[in-house]
Amino acid sequence: MKVSENLARINEKIEKACQRAGRSRGDVEIIAVTKYVTTERAKEALEAGIQHLGENRDDGLLKKYEALGNRPVWHFIGTLQTRKVKNIIDKVSYIHSLDRLSLAEEIEKRAAKLDKEINCFIQVNVSGEESKHGMAPGQVVDFVRKLKDFPHIRVAGLMTMAPLTEDEDVIRRTFRGLKQLQQDIESLHLDYAPCRELSMGMSNDFEIAVEEGATFVRIGTALVG
Ligand SMILES: *Cc1c(COP(=O)(O)O)cnc(C)c1O
8 A cells, every 4th residue: 555545544534533522633643653664655655644663672763763854853762772872962953751750851951961951751550450561640740840851851741552452441541631731731830841742543543543633643553654
């Protein structure tokens, strides 16, 4: 399948989900997750009109960055080891997996050297599954308050992954939980933590995520796979 055909189908589904939820289509951005595919295929996504690319490993991102440079807006979406931060920090605009203070310290240190502000999503383990990365919901507000001392980190929003299940209610509850937490933090009105964005929804659950308020959906398989 051509990326443009997949994109047309996904766009239609997002449009309908927005209508069901009374949202504006313009408030939802698609991040094409290119971790499984070639640079050529990532390029095809850009030619189809995609502006945001996501990678979950530093080597994958570096390889595609060599070919595509700053043409896309780069998102790092995977678990990030502290020692890998230096490899990606000059290339990405967004990091979706901030989940611990030691990682924030490294991002701050490296971003300060470049005099660059990094948009971060705090990854939250809403569903509480043991296998999932991310911070427990109850720790997020305290964590955000600590980030006050990290001038190169901007808390753009929150990110989560829903459990792998067919049960729509479980998925929906996860996304709703993230939205609730996002609103709690937004209402603190911290200048370094506007926290207006919700990064949630993948190939198999992006329509539910859009209904529940996603502003960034991260789509791999259904778009470029
Ligand atoms: C791989 C990945 C995605 C995309 O998954 P698909 O099911 O292929 O759409 C989204 N988010 C994260 C964090 C990922 O690692």
